[in-house]
Amino acid sequence: MRILVIEDDALVADGMVRGLTQSGFAVDRVSSAEMADAAMAREVFDLLLVDLGLPGMDGFEFVRRVRRSGKSLPVLIVTARDGLADRVNALDIGGDDYLVKPFAVPELAARCRALVRRSKAAGNPHVVVGGLRLDLPRREARVDDEPLDLTPREWAVLECLALHVGQVVHKERLQQAVSSWSDDITTNAVEVYVSRLRGKLGDAVAVRTVRGLGYRLDES
Amino acid sequence: MSPAAAGEGALAPPSIRRRLLLLLSAPLALLLATGVLVDYFSTVPPLHAAYDQVLASSIVAVTAHLNIGADGKVKSELSDQAIAVLRADNQDEIYYLVLDAEGGYVAGDEGLPVAPEGPETLSFAYAEYRNVPVRVASYRLHNASGVVSISVAETTNKRREAVRGMLSYMIASDVGQLLVTLSLIWLGVRAGLRPLLALRDQIVRRSANDLAALDEGRVPVEVRPLTQSLNRLFATVAEAAKAQHRFLADAAHQLRTPLAGLQAQLELLSHELQQHGAADPALRERVDRLHSGMQRLGHTANQLLALARAEPSANPADDFRALDLADLAKDGVAAHFDRALVAQIDLGLEASPARVLGSDWLLRELLANLIDNALAYTPAGGSVTVRCGTISPDAVAMQNHPDCAFLEVEDDGPGIPESERARVFERFYRLPGNTRDGNGLGLAIVEEIAQVHAGTLDIAAGMGGRGARIRLTLAAGE
Numbered sequence: 184m185r186i187l188v189i190e191d192d193a194l195v196a197d198g199m200v201r202g203l204t205q206s207g208f209a210v211d212r213v214s215s216a217e218m219a220d221a222a223m224a225r226e227v228f229d230l231l232l233v234d235l236g237l238p239g240m241d242g243f244e245f246v247r248r249v250r251r252s253g254k255s256l257p258v259l260i261v262t263a264r265d266g267l268a269d270r271v272n273a274l275d276i277g278g279d280d281y282l283v284k285p286f287a288v289p290e291l292a293a294r295c296r297a298l299v300r301r302s303k304a305a306g307n308p309h310v311v312v313g314g315l316r317l318d319l320p321r322r323e324a325r326v327d328d329e330p331l332d333l334t335p336r337e338w339a340v341l342e343c344l345a346l347h348v349g350q351v352v353h354k355e356r357l358q359q360a361v362s363s364w365s366d367d368i369t370t371n372a373v374e375v376y377v378s379r380l381r382g383k384l385g386d387a388v389a390v391r392t393v394r395g396l397g398y399r400l401d402e403s
Numbered sequence: 404m405s406p407a408a409a410g411e412g413a414l415a416p417p418s419i420r421r422r423l424l425l426l427l428s429a430p431l432a433l434l435l436a437t438g439v440l441v442d443y444f445s446t447v448p449p450l451h452a453a454y455d456q457v458l459a460s461s462i463v464a465v466t467a468h469l470n471i472g473a474d475g476k477v478k479s480e481l482s483d484q485a486i487a488v489l490r491a492d493n494q495d496e497i498y499y500l501v502l503d504a505e506g507g508y509v510a511g512d513e514g515l516p517v518a519p520e521g522p523e524t525l526s527f528a529y530a531e532y533r534n535v536p537v538r539v540a541s542y543r544l545h546n547a548s549g550v551v552s553i554s555v556a557e558t559t560n561k562r563r564e565a566v567r568g569m570l571s572y573m574i575a576s577d578v579g580q581l582l583v584t585l586s587l588i589w590l591g592v593r594a595g596l597r598p599l600l601a602l603r604d605q606i607v608r609r610s611a612n613d614l615a616a617l618d619e620g621r622v623p624v625e626v627r628p629l630t631q632s633l634n635r636l637f638a639t640v641a642e643a644a645k646a647q648h649r650f651l652a653d654a655a656h657q658l659r660t661p662l663a664g665l666q667a668q669l670e671l672l673s674h675e676l677q678q679h680g681a682a683d684p685a686l687r688e689r690v691d692r693l694h695s696g697m698q699r700l701g702h703t704a705n706q707l708l709a710l711a712r713a714e715p716s717a718n719p720a721d722d723f724r725a726l727d728l729a730d731l732a733k734d735g736v737a738a739h740f741d742r743a744l745v746a747q748i749d750l751g752l753e754a755s756p757a758r759v760l761g762s763d764w765l766l767r768e769l770l771a772n773l774i775d776n777a778l779a780y781t782p783a784g785g786s787v788t789v790r791c792g793t794i795s796p797d798a799v800a801m802q803n804h805p806d807c808a809f810l811e812v813e814d815d816g817p818g819i820p821e822s823e824r825a826r827v828f829e830r831f832y833r834l835p836g837n838t839r840d841g842n843g844l845g846l847a848i849v850e851e852i853a854q855v856h857a858g859t860l861d862i863a864a865g866m867g868g869r870g871a872r873i874r875l876t877l878a879a880g881e
Contacts, residue, residue, distance in 0.1 A: 287698075391740075
């Protein structure tokens with residue numbers, strides 16, 4: 184997976200490049216938006232890591248231009264600013280996520296991985312989380328290659344969780360996913376499906392309860 | 404209450420309305436009293452003159468019936484009928500007396516006092532007859548024998564009645580005028596002060612962060628210099644707030660970028676030393692210490708920036724919008740779930756809709772600090788719960804409050820002793836005996852943000868007296 188880091192501060196850029204390289208990414212680094220344009224014309228990247236405060240064309244303008252040119256690759260915005268306007272802007276102009284400086288290198292790597300995975304998963308008929316593999320068109324789930332016997336509602340819950348792996352999925356959202364099958368389903372019913380799913384999934388993945396909010400599927 | 408405040412309470416602050424009413428009504432009352440006196444003196448003497456005129460005409464009638472001989476002897480030829488006519492009066496007794504030149508009795512009521520002689524042949528006087536006050540008119544007729552005097556008197560009932568009637572009419576009408584004038588003045592003062600009161604309301608209604616210029620269109624010219632100065636002040640403060648905003652943005656960038664670089668480099672160095680098994684374990688420990696110190700520095704820089712940003716002067720009111728605390732609470736719990744997982748703390752949510760008017764990112768910052776704080780002080784195996792909702796109007800109806808929305812974080816950690824609760828919101832304050840890493844800014848940020856939202860914070864023990872519960876209460880939005 185290839186990442187383009189666009190960061191003018193040498194110390195930060197060096198830290199990013201080394202940290203991401205250690206985490207298994209191929210990393211190129213440029214120090215301005217203009218240089219990034221040139222790099223992107225030559226190579227194909229899986230992820231852009233953009234600092235907002237760049238010399239010359241700033242990060243906002245650069246991301247806006249990338250989006251206007253129709254490129255859909257994920258963009259992680261790294262910023263030293265944290266005012267409301269900046270946060271909102273970062274996502275509005277087409278950033279997929281943002282990280283405020285200073286950050287921990289492992290967190291940076293984790294966010295990059297999540298973004299790349301999400302972009303790869305879009306349109307991909309298979310979702311793989313740890314030992315769990317979902318075949319979306321065939322509504323089939325396998326744990327360590329053994330097919331799971333799931334009811335349609337259990338499948339709906341698992342599919343919804345797997346499509347948002349690592350993110351908290353609100354109980355109401357799961358309820359909606361399940362109700363499309365029939366009648367009214369209470370959030371209590373969602374709890375029942377989740378607990379049955381846990382039994383069937385075993386240790387392959389972790390379905391974590393976020394009390395009062397929902398559930399999160401993680402690699403165990 | 405401070406002694407100064409108590410003093411102010413005793414002495415009411417000056418009021419333009421009261422001052423105007425006082426200044427106008429005192430001289431007005433004096434003027435009207437004078438008016439009553441002038442009326443009295445201009446109407447009562449003519450009244451008496453008119454009655455005197457009637458007395459005089461009675462004298463003429465009596466005189467017509469006197470037969471004065473050439474020798475000066477006077478004889479009364481008044482018939483009983485004429486006397487009856489003379490004495491006919493509903494209200495007053497009428498007396499008469501005719502004396503000859505020697506002062507001898509000729510006819511009439513003996514002993515009736517005679518008005519002392521004046522410059523005219525006809526003179527008037529007040530006297531007393533048969534223990535009753537009377538008005539006497541006397542006419543002195545000069546003839547060869549000397550002066551014959553004819554007097555007619557009447558008791559003063561009619562006059563008294565007339566004067567009393569006139570006086571009470573005058574007083575009633577003057578008091579009426581006074582009242583009408585006073586109410587006109589009151590209405591006038593009210594109407595006159597209206598633009599001033601409108602200006603006051605315009606200022607009172609503004610939120611504390613509103614630095615927009617006052618509308619001077621309908622401000623009276625008399626106070627326009629005041630509003631102009633205020634507007635200049637607002638503009639200056641707004642400019643200062645903008646400058647502070649710019650400074651904070653620059654400071655954030657200038658501080659965080661090198662911190663991010665240093666932190667990343669130290670992290671990598673520590674990682675590499677571990678990977679390659681550095682010969683000197685002491686070196687590794689030193690790098691780890693540097694790394695954790697750098698993390699603390701980064702955290703403190705972030706908190707200081709957040710604190711500065713949370714100050715009212717750095718927050719224009721236009722950041723405020725309608726939002727639901729439940730959305731913030733959901734995001735807050737989701738964002739801290741990983742930390743709770745690592746710390747083995749059960750982080751949960753109990754959210755009901757709670758609409759308020761506020762700054763989205765400031766309230767998120769507030770909640771993040773409350774959750775951070777709770778996670779930091781709750782031991783593994785404990786639980787932290789974020790709650791929000793509205794407090795039913797019934798519960799606070801006694802104080803006649805509007806609906807309130809609340810956002811709170813409860814933990815079952817060691818709690819905050821009651822004696823420390825007032826102090827924990829102070830900047831850099833840390834609980835005695837607290838050995839954890841921390842800068843004592845988290846709750847100060849919470850307090851600052853609560854103030855910007857005109858909210859109240861309170862700390863209580865958690866459920867069952869364990870742990871701590873910090874609650875923010877705000878006025879509920881629509």
